[in-house]
Amino acid sequence: MLLARAEREASGEDSPLQSMLTMIGMACRSGAEGDLKQAAVALGYCERIALRL
Numbered sequence: 001m002l003l004a005r006a007e008r009e010a011s012g013e014d015s016p017l018q019s020m021l022t023m024i025g026m027a028c029r030s031g032a033e034g035d036l037k038q039a040a041v042a043l044g045y046c047e048r049i050a051l052r053l
Contacts, residue, residue, distance in 0.1 A: 016049050016052065016053060019045075019049055020046050020049050020050065023042045023043070023045045023046045023049070024042070024043075024046060026038075026039075026042040027039040027040075027042035027043045027046070030042060
């Protein structure tokens with residue numbers, strides 16, 4: 001759902017939804033590599049962005 005909404009709102013500039021997608025991707029990669037601390041940091045940034053929406 002987030003991806004579909006971000007694609008609809010794509011405007012060439014960095015949107016909060018695009019930033020969230022980037023951070024979610026970073027969290028996934030970090031978690032897959034076993035770096036749970038870095039994954040938690042990325043998800044924390046997602047939470048901050050989401051609270052501002």
